[in-house]
Every structure is written in C-alpha cells, then in structure tokens.
Amino acid sequence: MKRQPPNARERALIEAKANVLKALGHPTRLWMAEQLADGERCVCELAEFIDADFSTISKHLAVLKQAGVVEDEKRGKQVYYRLKVPCIVQYLPCVEAVIETSIRERAALLG
Amino acid sequence: MKRQPPNARERALIEAKANVLKALGHPTRLWMAEQLADGERCVCELAEFIDADFSTISKHLAVLKQAGVVEDEKRGKQVYYRLKVPCIVQYLPCVEAVIETSIRERAALLG
DNA sequence: TTAAAGAGTGGTTATTTTACCAAATAACAT
DNA sequence: ATGTTATTTGGTAAAATAACCACTCTTTAA
8 A cells, every 4th residue: 555645634634733742842831731730720830830931931821722732711810721631741751761762872872 | 748840850851851742843743753653764755745855854854863753774875764762653642632622622612 | 999919912032943955975876 | 987866964044932021901809
C-alpha cells in the first residue's frame, strides 16, 4: 500500500494537534497544566509561584484555553482554570523518557 | 501539604519537557514524527509529501533531533531518521481527544 | 459610592521562529 | 577526475511569540 500525501482534512487535523502541543510547549504553560492535574486552581494561586507579570500569566492561560487544553469558570472575584481532558498530562512520563534517553547518551559520551 | 514554587532542578526538567513538546508543536514536524511511527524513513521519502524547500525540511528534522525525539543514521547517500522513544506518538490520541472536545462544544453552541 | 482586589486587554519592543535561496559537503556513478 | 544526487549550512527577511507597562472591567468590601 503506497503512502499518500495528507489531504486537506488530514492536514487540518495535524494542525490542530500541533497547536495543542505547541500550547504545552512553553515552560510556564506546561507547569500550569501540571498543576491543574491536581485539580482546578484560580489564577492567583497559579500566579503565586510564577515570576512574571500578571498580564503575562493571563495570556499564557488564554493560549491554553484557546488550544482547548483548559476551561475556566468565574466564581466571585476569581477565575478558576481546570484541565478539560486530563489525559493530557498523563503523556508526560513519555516526554520524560525522551529527556532521560538524551541525558543517558550524553553521559555515555563522557565515559 | 503546601505547594512549593519549582526549584532550579524542577525548572530545568520542565524546560526540557516543554522543549520536546514544542518540537512536536509544528504541523510539519508532527507529521514527520507520525510517519516515523511506522518505521524509519530517509529524508527524501519524507520530503516527497511535504511542500517545502529541502532545506526547510532538513531544519525541521534538526529540531526534532535536537529535542531528542529522533535519531539519524547515514547509509550511503541517504540519511535515515527514526523515533528514539516510540511512545511519543502514542500520546496523540489524547491530543485528538482535546480537539474532539473542542469541536463537540462548538457544535453544541450551534445547536 | 468608593476603594481595592482579581483578572483581562491593548500597545510596544525584543527575541525567536520559519521559510526561502544560494552555497557547501558527502557519497556514489561515469 | 567529474558530475550527480542527497542532505546540510549560512544568510536573510517576514511573521509569530513573549514579556512588560498602563489601563480597563468586574466583583466584593468598607
């Protein structure tokens, strides 16, 4: 069976998937997603541990939301964020495996 | 138990993980990774289906390699790429679930 | 009703990313 | 030796990203 170039439909799906991965591909946003694996958090709780302007944090959350990774809910003065599809963080062990492999290889090079 | 801000070690790990996700967070690179899930491919086989300059393709592969996602091997005139940690593509069903959720919600909005 | 706290927006700037072209390198065939 | 194919590298321009500041909006508290 010969391989095919991706058609328009497939290309759209790939783009959407890449967009999700890209959203998680920033240290601050990945950290946020990991925090949310333990349950919802308001912006102020997340901000407590992030050394960045509040507006920056807000924009990172907007990126995660736009990608469909999180959803938000306003309760009183606070806005709570939570993961929409929790499996998204269950992947991370494999991502870590990638890193461990790289580290092991570098160590092997050093003897 | 009170949550803690990430220390230097944790921050380095998060950065490394984010870097892997970022590498996969581009349509062309994600497509390449998916192709490699079926086994190694040389650059020319991948290029066959990608509408971009050869140099562009080469640079995308370099990004994946630098992130530790793929490794390469030169055999004759060709360079073959393969996944280093195959589980990296097993995640994608969850990524798709994120997208499906978004689509379903949008559909629900339309009634 | 006024002030303060939590969060988001708009604007700006520096940095990064991506794509293309041209040129270089490596291996093979003639 | 020379050309040809496969791939990478360097340069550059355009576009996207990420950070900060100043400001706005909303909700609660005084």
